[in-house]
Amino acid sequence: MTVNRVGARPETPAPVAISTSRSDCYVLRHVSVTLPTDRGPLDILRDINLTVPEGEILGIVGRSGTGKTTLLRVLGGLLRPTSGSASVDGFEITGPPEQVVTVFQDYxxxxxxxxxxxxxxxLPLEGRIGKSERQDRVREALSMVGLESRAKDYPWRLSGGMQQRVQIARALALRPRVLLMDEPFGALDAMTKASMQDQLLRLQRDTQATVIFITHDIEEAIYLSDRVALIAGSPGHVPLEIATELERPRDQVETRELPRYLEVRHQVHAALAAEHNQ
Ligand SMILES: Nc1ncnc2c1ncn2[C@@H]1O[C@H](COP(=O)(O)OP(=O)(O)OP(=O)(O)O)[C@@H](O)[C@H]1O
Structure with a gap:
């Protein structure tokens, strides 16, 4: 997992303003991505339309290879759409936007x-803020992921799951306004995963950050999100977007037993099955 802090982009052309609602963070219109491969151009995403309001938690689910990471790369400004438009805060995405942090899988x-x-x-804070504030933020971020006591330790002495938490801490220390995460809790054991999920919900409540994350875990997507988007097919498209409409704060046991939770779960599974049978 790499943490991409967004900053100066000398080669980036001047941003182009796009008219959107003031409260929209991301607006994607007819986004398609085609990439070159050994066997010629490959259509990865086709006609993705997605609006993500500021402060929303959006969970993206879908089978392997449907283009979820590719979509995250578009949102993070690491890949330009082949056609269509993608904007953040009303500006066309031409490179990694300010205040957007992407946490990838290869931690x-x-x-x-x-x-x-x-x-x-x-590390990403060096040269940006003074030492004392930096130390405070690092301590805070490490404590958020439960690794404060290991601050002086080295990464190679940690388990894979712990290393993943360090990556997340590194993103959190930047206090991003938009957090993009690719399978953030994939390598964690069930109990650590649950506690990290709740930590993320608390963090989002406190910062009002917009959070977009990919997961293979449909339960996790529903538990964490305001809205779940399913990506399916090849090229990938979005056949289902569903507002979870679950109250906050959420509870690992009670939320998952709510009729609405089960209804959303049913709908996501049904849409996945329908796509699979096509
Ligand atoms: N740089 C690239 N060049 C060519 N093909 C690519 C490139 N990146 C991804 N692909 C292809 O695009 C498709 C979607 O890949 P992507 O990683 O976005 O899927 P994903 O849904 O995130 O998969 P997973 O859940 O397994 O991580 C795959 O078929 C992949 O092989």
Missing amino acids: AAALLPWRSLERNVG
Whole structure:
């Protein structure tokens, strides 16, 4: 998992303003992505239309290879759509936008083994804020992921799940307005996963950040999200978007037993099955 902090982009052309509602964070219109492969151009995403209001938690689910990561790369400004338009805060995305942090899956490769956890987490803040504030933010971020006591330790002495939490801490220390995460809790054991999910909900409540995350876990998507989007097919498209309409704060046991939770779960599974049978 790599953390991509967004910053200066010398090659980026001047942003183009696009008319959107003031409270919309992301607006995607007819976004398609085609990438070159050995066997010629491959259509990865086709005609994606997606609006993500500010402060929303959006969970993206779908089978492997349907283009979820590709979509996240578009949102993170790491890949331009082949056609259609993608904007954030009313501006066309032409590179990694300010205040957007992307946390990718390949966490094992992203930590610097010669740096302690606190110095890994503080790395993107170096040169941006003073040492004392940096230390405070690093401490806070490590404590959010339950690794405060390991601050002086080194990444190679941690389990895979712990390394993943360090990556998340590194993103949180940046206090992003938009957090994009690719399978953030995939490598965690069930109990750590549940506690990280609740930590994320608390964090979002406190910061009002817009959070878009990919997961293979439909239960996780419903539990965390305001809205769940399903990506299916090849090329990937979005056959289902569903507002979860679940009250907050959520509870790992009670929320998952609510009739509405079960209804959403049923609808997502039904849409997945329908897509699979096509
Ligand atoms: N840079 C690339 N060049 C060519 N093809 C690519 C590239 N990146 C992804 N693909 C292809 O695009 C399709 C979608 O990939 P993507 O990683 O977006 O799917 P995904 O839904 O995130 O999958 P997973 O759930 O397994 O992570 C796959 O067929 C993949 O092989």
